[in-house]
Amino acid sequence: MDSAAPNIRIEIRDLTMSYGSFVVMRDINARVKRGEVFIIMGGSGCGKSTLLREMIGLKEPTRGDIYYDGSPFWASPPEDRQKRLRSFGVLFQSGALWSSMTLAENVGLPLGEYTELPESDIAEIARLKLALVGLKGFEDYYPSQISGGMNKRAGLARALALDPDILFFDEPSAGLDPISSRNLDRLILELRDSLGATFVVVTHELASIFTIGDHAIFLDAGTRSVRAQGHPRELLLRSTDPVVREFLTRGDSVSQPVVPPPVI
Secondary structure (H helix, E strand, C coil): CCCCCCCEEEEEEEEEEEECCEEEEEEEEEEEECCCEEEEEECCCCCHHHHHHHHCCCCCCCEEEEEECCEECCCCCHHHHHHHHCCEEEECCCCCCCCCCCHHHHHHHHHHHHCCCCHHHHHHHHHHHHHHCCCCCCCCCCHHHCCHHHHHHHHHHHHCCCCCCEEEEECCCCCCCHHHHHHHHHHHHHHHHHHCCEEEEECCCHHHHHHHCCEEEEEECCCCEEEEEECHHHHHHHCCCHHHHHHHHCCCCCCCCCCCCCCC
């Protein structure tokens, strides 16, 4: 395969993940197109978050590599990997905001760490990023003073601080009520369309999978392999694999599940 194809942003090639002698997943192969929302889905314990960790440089794979714009990540020198990491934005499952810092200070933290911008410019950028995710006027609030959905949005604003062109989300809807979850899905699509960024999203939430996913891979803990991949709606309509169908229908073999309409 030509990993340098111009529309391919990320390629996962022959990846095996393990902890010691325990193999989590083997021979993962997938491609992520530029400007799409790529979903990593599967049941608990299948290795979704482990794959995300290997994609963002927190854990080295046992075998294989991840290519960004045709260049291998783990086979590159450490200084090249560090440079690549600057183009990533990460939203962790908990939001991972510092409780002792205001939202503006949280968003400004990576700017202060990795740029030489003056404090006035950092404060202005933080204000703009918070406004981008719908939190204008909340700059001086602390994480404990806002809702869970707002905390997720603040975490997203921080992930956007350095203007990344690839964003990684780990269970972004976890702990959110249905309305907050749908609002976050809408925000992800708005950012994809307005910024042209590429999104990699780990989730098991069917509503989000069908709403935002352009392409998905299904990790199966039983076979320790990628059991299916494609557009989530197409997998639902056409897959005959009982394991994949059980996941996408939540085990309802009698009636077809209601797929959320596209967010507009």
